[in-house]
Amino acid sequence: MKVLHIHPDPVPLVRYLNPWRVAREMWAARTILVHFGRKEVSQRYRGARLGSLWAFLHPLFLLLVYTIAFGVFLKTKWPESPREGLGEVALAVYCGLTVFGMFSEAANRAPLLLVENSNYVKRTQFPIQMLPFCVVSSAAFHALINLVILVVLGWVVGGFHAPAMLAPLILVPLIFLSAAASLVLAVLGPVFRDLRHVIEPVLRALMFMTPTFYSPSLVPAKLSWLIDANPLAFVMGGVRRLVLWQGTMDWRLWGIWTVICLGLMILAYALFMRLKSQVADVV
Numbered sequence: 001m002k003v004l005h006i007h008p009d010p011v012p013l014v015r016y017l018n019p020w021r022v023a024r025e026m027w028a029a030r031t032i033l034v035h036f037g038r039k040e041v042s043q044r045y046r047g048a049r050l051g052s053l054w055a056f057l058h059p060l061f062l063l064l065v066y067t068i069a070f071g072v073f074l075k076t077k078w079p080e081s082p083r084e085g086l087g088e089v090a091l092a093v094y095c096g097l098t099v100f101g102m103f104s105e106a107a108n109r110a111p112l113l114l115v116e117n118s119n120y121v122k123r124t125q126f127p128i129q130m131l132p133f134c135v136v137s138s139a140a141f142h143a144l145i146n147l148v149i150l151v152v153l154g155w156v157v158g159g160f161h162a163p164a165m166l167a168p169l170i171l172v173p174l175i176f177l178s179a180a181a182s183l184v185l186a187v188l189g190p191v192f193r194d195l196r197h198v199i200e201p202v203l204r205a206l207m208f209m210t211p212t213f214y215s216p217s218l219v220p221a222k223l224s225w226l227i228d229a230n231p232l233a234f235v236m237g238g239v240r241r242l243v244l245w246q247g248t249m250d251w252r253l254w255g256i257w258t259v260i261c262l263g264l265m266i267l268a269y270a271l272f273m274r275l276k277s278q279v280a281d282v283v
Contacts (some may be wrong), residue, residue, distance in 0.1 A: 111189030
């Protein structure tokens with residue numbers, strides 16, 4: 001197995017720590033982003049008779065499962081909810097899984113991304129830094145479908161609530177965070193091949209450390225900082241408040257998390273650009 005060697009005089013990270021530079025490069029590669037984003041989505045349903053219709057059927061099937069598991073068997077309660085019932089419990093859980101599922105899908109795909117696309121990695125002119133963004137775009141597509149279903153069902157259960165239509169905006173910091181994780185894992189995956197085996201249990205632990213299946217109000221006060229410092233928890237809470245409980249969104253905090261997650265994405269992009277030429281040698 002080849003060993004990764006960092007160039008003795010690498011390109012300074014500061015060269016890539018420019019959001020406008022990232023935006024320009026993404027715009028220049030927009031055709032590639034669209035093509036590979038569609039490819040990521042279509043591959044998931046390749047060979048299925050119902051094709052992309054499963055993008056809608058799959059969430060509805062899982063919603064039924066969650067209703068039975070968390071509403072009937074576990075009898076989960078949500079103190080924040082103004083209503084009670086099986087549907088409320090299932091929708092609250094599904095909000096959490098919609099958010100976490102997007103992050104998880106991007107992180108799970110990333111470690112083998114460059115290895116699976118080694119033919120493109122070997123092409124010096126191909127912008128391989130766009131591949132993680134393509135994976136994130138596919139994950140965001142499925143998250144938006146789930147979100148549309150949740151908004152409609154929220155209206156059915158609790159009545160029309162116009163602010164719920166702003167729910168897709170809540171995903172913005174999540175998109176940046178998913179891109180950051182995908183970029184880092186993608187560039188390290190070819191070097192640390194065990195990473196793909198580590199990421200799954202780490203994500204599973206993160207899922208239970210995040211209020212995906214339970215209310216954050218049930219977390220002991222001395223551990224509440226774990227929720228406050230978790231952008232996934234913030235997005236989950238925002239989706240539940242707008243979509244299910246007809247509440248309001250803390251847009252100031254949303255702006256703070258958006259800036260933080262954007263900064264993480266820029267740092268991850270800089271790391272990817274710093275290492276991508278060396279990683280190409282070990283793919």
